[in-house]
Amino acid sequence: MKLFTSAIQWLLPLLLLFVSSTTCGGLSKTTPPPQHKIPRLTPLYESILQRSSSKHSPKTNSLPSHFKTFYYTQTLDHFNYGPQSYATFKQRYIVSSKYWGGAKSNSPIFAWLGAESPIDDDPKFVGFLTDNAPRFKALLVYIEHRYYGKSIPFGTMEEAMNNETTRGYFNSAQALADYAEVLLYLKKKYSAQHSPIIVFGGSYGGMLASWFRLKYPHVALGALASSAPILYFDNITPENGYYSLVTKDFKEVSENCYQTIRKSWSVIDKIASKPNGLSILSKKFKICKGLKSSGELKDYLDSTYCTAAQYDQPPKYPVTEVCGGIDGAPKGADILDRIHAGVVGLEGNQTCYDPHVYNPPTSETMIGWRWQTCSEMAMPIGRGARDTMFFPAPFSMQQFSQDCDDYYGVPPRPHWITTYYGGHDIKLVLHKFGSNIIFSNGLRDPYSSAGVLEDISDSLLAVYTRNGSHCLDLYGASKTDPDWLTEQRKKEVDIMQSWITKYYVELEALKR
Numbered sequence: 234m235k236l237f238t239s240a241i242q243w244l245l246p247l248l249l250l251f252v253s254s255t256t257c258g259g260l261s262k263t264t265p266p267p268q269h270k271i272p273r274l275t276p277l278y279e280s281i282l283q284r285s286s287s288k289h290s291p292k293t294n295s296l297p298s299h300f301k302t303f304y305y306t307q308t309l310d311h312f313n314y315g316p317q318s319y320a321t322f323k324q325r326y327i328v329s330s331k332y333w334g335g336a337k338s339n340s341p342i343f344a345w346l347g348a349e350s351p352i353d354d355d356p357k358f359v360g361f362l363t364d365n366a367p368r369f370k371a372l373l374v375y376i377e378h379r380y381y382g383k384s385i386p387f388g389t390m391e392e393a394m395n396n397e398t399t400r401g402y403f404n405s406a407q408a409l410a411d412y413a414e415v416l417l418y419l420k421k422k423y424s425a426q427h428s429p430i431i432v433f434g435g436s437y438g439g440m441l442a443s444w445f446r447l448k449y450p451h452v453a454l455g456a457l458a459s460s461a462p463i464l465y466f467d468n469i470t471p472e473n474g475y476y477s478l479v480t481k482d483f484k485e486v487s488e489n490c491y492q493t494i495r496k497s498w499s500v501i502d503k504i505a506s507k508p509n510g511l512s513i514l515s516k517k518f519k520i521c522k523g524l525k526s527s528g529e530l531k532d533y534l535d536s537t538y539c540t541a542a543q544y545d546q547p548p549k550y551p552v553t554e555v556c557g558g559i560d561g562a563p564k565g566a567d568i569l570d571r572i573h574a575g576v577v578g579l580e581g582n583q584t585c586y587d588p589h590v591y592n593p594p595t596s597e598t599m600i601g602w603r604w605q606t607c608s609e610m611a612m613p614i615g616r617g618a619r620d621t622m623f624f625p626a627p628f629s630m631q632q633f634s635q636d637c638d639d640y641y642g643v644p645p646r647p648h649w650i651t652t653y654y655g656g657h658d659i660k661l662v663l664h665k666f667g668s669n670i671i672f673s674n675g676l677r678d679p680y681s682s683a684g685v686l687e688d689i690s691d692s693l694l695a696v697y698t699r700n701g702s703h704c705l706d707l708y709g710a711s712k713t714d715p716d717w718l719t720e721q722r723k724k725e726v727d728i729m730q731s732w733i734t735k736y737y738v739e740l741e742a743l744k745r
Contacts, residue, residue, distance in 0.1 A: 269628065296357060300329045311414075327356055331366075340372065348436060429736045434457075435459040436459070534572065540579075540591060
């Protein structure tokens with residue numbers, strides 16, 4: 234089974250498709266979840282992807298013994314002084330001091346900011362930190378995002394999300410304040426008052442890392458924000474930016490593949506309109522349990538192509554695998570047989586295919602991300618009738634807001650991210666204000682359309698690769714890595730080294 238190579242095994246995107254009637258907690262069972270699709274952002278998938286068959290389930294092993302798990306008694310509400318705000322919950326974090334040079338030498342702290350999934354496997358798969366910890370003699374810290382994994386206030390995700398009051402504490406600003414509390418606590422615990430902290434994050438976590446440096450510069454010396462689409466809010470980026478890059482990735486690999494996909498949607502609709510059309514499509518694509526609608530198949534294929542593009546990385550390159558299947562289909566194969574061959578090229582030859590493999594609707598992560606996109610992370614991602622290889626799916630903030638209001642009882646705040654963190658005229662605003670942030674991207678990643686791709690100042694730096702994909706720089710180094718990837722990581726390390734070197738010089742000057 235070759236769903237992905239081992240190098241990209243932990244990066245399956247789990248695109249967020251709100252097409253299930255499953256409810257969250259005590260929400261109305263008669264109100265369907267919002268149907269607009271906002272692709273998932275986390276770089277880590279292994280701990281949250283649950284395949285329907287255990288044969289396809291990623292194997293999760295325990296962490297090496299030098300990683301120790303702890304729980305911090307965290308404040309529920311950092312921004313209010315009402316009685317309920319003083320409630321607490323247990324927030325999980327993981328520490329490794331294996332490589333740390335110690336407080337006496339003011340050795341640095343590398344802090345991974347957890348995103349919309351548990352952190353169980355993050356230390357294993359974020360190899361960039363463990364690869365570079367020996368060189369920097371760094372203490373490694375991984376902090377779980379509130380409301381995910383074992384850091385859920387009020388018990389289970391269902392219990393937490395069932396109450397409209399407790400849901401209100403589930404947002405990025407509270408999460409950043411959590412990270413600040415934990416990191417300041419750890420500096421005190423390890424007597425590491427002068428140990429500089431660099432925060433790391435990928436995708437949504439990359440957003441958090443960049444925002445953390447801007448909001449808490451007294452806590453973090455710098456940040457590495459990998460594949461962070463901080464400009465996909467408030468119409469800063471064209472809504473079709475994501476799908477335009479997916480289309481570009483496929484077209485560059487194969488014109489025939491691109492044209493086949495572009496023409497397939499109308500064929501699916503035509504067959505589905507027949508009396509036994511769904512049965513025909515289910516058999517042709519070997520769908521487990523059969524299709525309930527043509528939209529179910531189209532969303533599955535949409536997710537397949539986006540998965541391949543977002544994580545199109547060496548050595549096998551998933552877009553090439555999909556197009557290899559389409560272009561290599563037997564002579565005389567009809568258009569949908571060729572499309573199915575592309576699915577097989579990516580996922581391998583299976584007895585049947587689960588159309589919901591990328592969006593298990595009742596997973597803890599899916600429930601949490603659904604709320605986050607319906608409250609503040611409202612990214613207007615869509616496409617028109619002819620601007621991509623996909624079927625039309627324009628974004629309507631009015632409809633999206635209504636769907637969220639119907640489901641949760643509150644509409645999203647589409648302007649809040651740019652109000653609280655900024656984004657408009659970012660170069661003008663930040664070139665004299667911000668410092669020490671690396672915005673890393675791979676230009677084959679559809680989310681790079683909303684990333685920072687130009688240097689803002691001499692310390693707010695864009696580091697990108699033309700052939701890179703989503704969060705690829707965060708992987709551990711491999712002998713099969715292309716030179717351009719090795720150079721990207723080296724550049725990032727050199728930048729961080731310059732921050733720390735300068736910090737030590739200034740620290741010594743203060744002691745005189």
